[in-house]
Amino acid sequence: MQKTVAKTLPGFMELLPGEQILFNQMREKIQKTYERFGFLPIDTPVIESTDVLLAKAGGETEKQLYTFTKGDSNLTLRFDLTVPLAKYVAIHSNELSFPFRRYQIGKVYRGEKAQRGRFREFYQCDIDVIGDGELNIINDAEIPSIMYTTIKELGLDNFTIRINNRKILNGIFEEIDAKESSVDIMRVIDKIDKIGEDNVKLELKNLQISDENIGKIIEFIRINGTTDEKLNALDCLNISNQIYKEGVQELKEVIKYIRAFNVPEDYFTVDVSIARGLDYYTGTVYETFLNDHKEIGSICSGGRYNNLSEYYTDKKLPGVGMSIGLTRLFFILNEINLIKSNQKSISKVLIISMIPDLKPAIETANTLRNAGINTEIYFDDKKIKAKFKYADKLKIPYTIVIGEDEVKTGELTIKNMETGEQERCVVGAVVEKLKNNE
């Protein structure tokens, strides 16, 4: 028969089972943490009507879309979980309770240029709180506490959540009369870590900003010190603009409550240079960096927006949220050896029969499984060595051997595959041993 070449598309992650176990454990930790903060699950379709998904036409994103027709319908694969949320809330607003706290973990699609570490299909893990008309600023402080808890749960340490408020930036641009170019200026400021202060000045000059105003901007983004020193410096800057003052006030509130949420001082900071590329956020913004691996960019970002569903409804629905791009995060942590897959098996124990009649092995498996222990039986008629090799290769923690002697005495031989220790005991004792050893 003519064979087809089996291949997986470039830019699509497909893991071996051992790595998949690790990936799933990370995904479950994120989910459990989101649930601990009382967020509700939703699961929207991967395919949406193109006009719904592109209600807000999206610059860069639009080129990357997976768009196609089926019958008369123009369809697109979702490129994030925020637009589907906006649609969902617009459709169901009468059936939801506000503030609506939801999480969604699912795959999204962007036809980026394929390159190592960039994925066309990837998991986003999002939470958002949506208010009906208004939303208390304390929500903006709870989000970083969820970021902190989640990243800690993933086993990471030595990271910093950088926090800013877009109103501070917007106010400054109003103050220096550069409101029309604010998006451009923010894009430039956003790059300061990458391109340095001199290049920022140069690019600002290219934007027709006067030297005096460039000076003000630089004075502003040079603000430094402890969190409280920065907040103080923001207060003392000679800027009278009202939006600016509002932004500083909000930022102070957020910092006050982040502390109430017990996020340690070492794990967050005010960073006035953070703008988030998108022109979507309107208040608080967050980015999170691994201090020893800043080169990989923000691993967890988000912010406050005025009006989630404005392209679908007149209802005012302000929100604040965050997102973790799990596929890329997993890939990078794996690359830099910050996570490791030790577990290659789901089974806690492999039952190996030395006798042709497999009924005693099956009965033992029934008992263990009924007790909630992940159990596998080796069925194939292979040499005993091959059976143990299977357990070894899959790193199954325990084996139980059943031979004639075991059937006669009703005792099983259980072996710890790591230490090589063996003991004989009745099935009840085996259950206890394996349950206590989770």
Added chain:
Amino acid sequence: MQKTVAKTLPGFMELLPGEQILFNQMREKIQKTYERFGFLPIDTPVIESTDVLLAKAGGETEKQLYTFTKGDSNLTLRFDLTVPLAKYVAIHSNELSFPFRRYQIGKVYRGEKAQRGRFREFYQCDIDVIGDGELNIINDAEIPSIMYTTIKELGLDNFTIRINNRKILNGIFEEIDAKESSVDIMRVIDKIDKIGEDNVKLELKNLQISDENIGKIIEFIRINGTTDEKLNALDCLNISNQIYKEGVQELKEVIKYIRAFNVPEDYFTVDVSIARGLDYYTGTVYETFLNDHKEIGSICSGGRYNNLSEYYTDKKLPGVGMSIGLTRLFFILNEINLIKSNQKSISKVLIISMIPDLKPAIETANTLRNAGINTEIYFDDKKIKAKFKYADKLKIPYTIVIGEDEVKTGELTIKNMETGEQERCVVGAVVEKLKNNE
């Protein structure tokens, strides 16, 4: 601003949070059960190269594909999880341990005619065991025990797993010299429950089967009685064909071991009329029906196949597996009220502050969350009645009220929202109460 109409595509399930919680609970129960039997997770892409997915061109399925181009690539959304598994095993066979036991739970896509209860995007929950060269028949008996355990875990009872072996049918067709029309004959037999014996006879006559041979077929599919009586009748039929005998022998082995796996006699039966529409299965086949709702069709099906990856590799990889179509199952069980969503909230407790300073509320939440209790704080500055209404609407089981008095005494007021019971205690006692009450 011009608004876009927010809508979800027909044939795509999108649930409110309460139903989503129930759906996710079912999905997790399935996953946990699959893991209890030692199956490994994999997660293949939703998008595959069209030539890979259509290596085996697929009749009906092909019309339903979501196919499109992106750049030079011809892409298709997966329509099941079996073809991606075949691809996966062909690619990774050198890195996997055989027998390879894998589960996959994910969305698949079929552009069916939209109608109530039919979905274009739906979850399949699959397990398969793949052997390298050969695979012990006992695996064919373990699968129904997983079916039984899983369906029980979903809270369903009164169901029957119907079991047959394709070799029995194939042998009979060889015996009556109607091998070329065997697929057609099986399709006719498969419909006996729907169209009745007379119509089966008529359709067989249309296939040019002689009256004598139609008699043999009917005698065969009339086989009835207990499981052992049926097995006995199969033995006694005057058929000397070797494949037939092999099939009967395999079926007997499977039944013997299903009993060893403790599947109660009431929950499985031999059904010689079951062929499974596909010409894909080569040995044991299964279908599962809810006895009181046979009209909804099989809720869990599967079978044995000779050669999983034959379109990609020369390696012989026999397998046996099963699949649950969760989206449709959820929809139907919901319709006929066999499942009910009682839980509308992920939070175990809502903390309500009677004082403007939310710090005591936040501190309490920190303690509860650190203890693993799903906790939410009501932040919005609303009247106390509105705060309780929110807890009511979301059916959050407990509320904790914090007022001046509570701050002074260090005791919290915790209220059981269902019974209305209230008590005052310190936060440690609250943690104990909520932890014991899972």
